[in-house]
Amino acid sequence: MAPVVVAEDVHERYGDTVALDGVSLAVEAGEVFALIGPNGAGKTTLTRCLTGTRTPDGGRVELLGDPPADAAKERLGLLPQDFDPPDRLTARELVAYYAGLYDDARDPADLLRTVGMDPAVDTWYGDLSGGEQRRTCVAASLANDPDVLFVDEPTTGIDPAGRRALWDVFEDLADAGTTVFLTTHYMAEAERLADRVGLLADGALVATGTPADLIADYGGEQYLAVETDADAASLPDLGYEVTRAGDELRVVGVPPEAIGDVAAELDANGVPFDALSWTEPDLEDVYLRLAEDPSAAETDDVEVVA
């Protein structure tokens, strides 16, 4: 099946600022693709180019098999980062307005319930809290039950419980076959929701892959942190590399089942410690490594769209 979203060597600039410097990617039907990257990396610009709200200076973009301007709008859901609806519509009126634009719309009350807006549906948008406003916007973006959904930082400003509730909403959509193109600064969100993650830095896609592959390639090793003043040299026979980081020694590469052995070795060597904590790498480690040094990415981690 042809990809639903295609970018091929996309370039875009604002005056002298290069926002996108040759981005290529393809998102398959039913896939959840998360775009991550530092502020100013070009994520919103790429989302705009993919959805037809900006025409790139160079390259090719395809949405649902057509140039974005010609893509079937009734199949598309879009929540821009800067979506700013009128203050004096209630949450209910706002979602009903968007539902009214389509023949086969979802029930606004049901949508508002889904995003956890039950108690505040009759409050003016301008009087809602930031998190409630964002939830309402998410509900509005789902009004036409889209086949492809672009959401640019959908959970920013939403409390942790509400964020998890929205993750369930996006997961349900993905399970039902909706293609989701998500932009986020929350690595836990990308790790939980995405089939594949793309890391954008300085307008270039540095790496793409499943969260597990990216973590395996760039996350670094699991380690046991030992809170101690002792010197690394006081643990000569551990069989693991030991490095100092702040007030802890890190015993690198220790699998969870070997924590007891390391603790026994600490005792045997008379090394006093206050605490032990085991850490495994996650997507945040990948982000921190590649955003800081994009050249660390292997070139075959960036896909080329034929």
Ligand SMILES: Nc1ncnc2c1ncn2[C@@H]1O[C@H](COP(=O)(O)OP(=O)(O)OP(=O)(O)O)[C@@H](O)[C@H]1O
């Ligand atoms: N309308 C504009 N005029 C001039 N420069 C712009 C404009 N919009 C974006 N830029 C610049 O283009 C670059 C990419 O911006 P973009 O908003 O796409 O980044 P982003 O990755 O979405 O950032 P954030 O994570 O902060 O939302 C930045 O350097 C930004 O300053």
